[in-house]
Amino acid sequence: TEFLTETRGTGLLHHVHERYEPWHGDIRTRPSGSLVADRSGPTTGFALANLQERGTMFVPPGTEVYEGMIVGENSRADDMDVNATKEKKLTNMRQSSSDVLVPLIPHKELSLEQALEFCREDECVEVTPSKVRIRKVILDAGERARAGRNKAKAALV
Numbered sequence: 001t002e003f004l005t006e007t008r009g010t011g012l013l014h015h016v017h018e019r020y021e022p023w024h025g026d027i028r029t030r031p032s033g034s035l036v037a038d039r040s041g042p043t044t045g046f047a048l049a050n051l052q053e054r055g056t057m058f059v060p061p062g063t064e065v066y067e068g069m070i071v072g073e074n075s076r077a078d079d080m081d082v083n084a085t086k087e088k089k090l091t092n093m094r095q096s097s098s099d100v101l102v103p104l105i106p107h108k109e110l111s112l113e114q115a116l117e118f119c120r121e122d123e124c125v126e127v128t129p130s131k132v133r134i135r136k137v138i139l140d141a142g143e144r145a146r147a148g149r150n151k152a153k154a155a156l157v
Contacts (some may be wrong), residue, residue: 002117029120033079034134035072037065038141041076041085048101051082057107058134059084068139073108081141110134 001127003011035055045061071084083121110118115125115132122144125134138144 006121016139030073030118031077034070034120034123034136035074035080035084036136036141037069037084038081039073039083039085040064040066042089043071043084045102045104046084046088047086048083050086050106051084052105054080054082057105060107061104066139067111067141068123068136068144070134070136070143073118077103 003013030122032055035051035057040063043061043063044106045066048059048061051057051072053075053108055072055076057069059127065084071082074080095133110132112125112127112132115134118134119125122137123134126135138147
């Protein structure tokens, strides 16, 4: 799907099978991490405006999210828990700069195929008649961290 995106659907791909080779290890997954929602609620434009510099967003403002749901692709290699429901603090004081309109970069709507390609081994795809969502298999952030430490310990033994 990355090939289709890069060529905007106009690319042609051709290959010829050359030979079989011995096992070279696991297939490489994507080099980037995920932006994972750390609490439930509707996403806000204020929160997404602050998060869009961290990576590509998959959800528009007003979308109902839950803890463990992937709301975007991190520009770094590790996963990051983010608050996509953060609201702007209200004060009784007027400001001369008032509310500055911050343009949101349009979110990336993933198809089922793109969502399946995006998933890592600790993530899964939820498919409903109207939505395709990606989430962590373990929703709670504390349990995810504990499972990661246990996996690292098992790899050392």
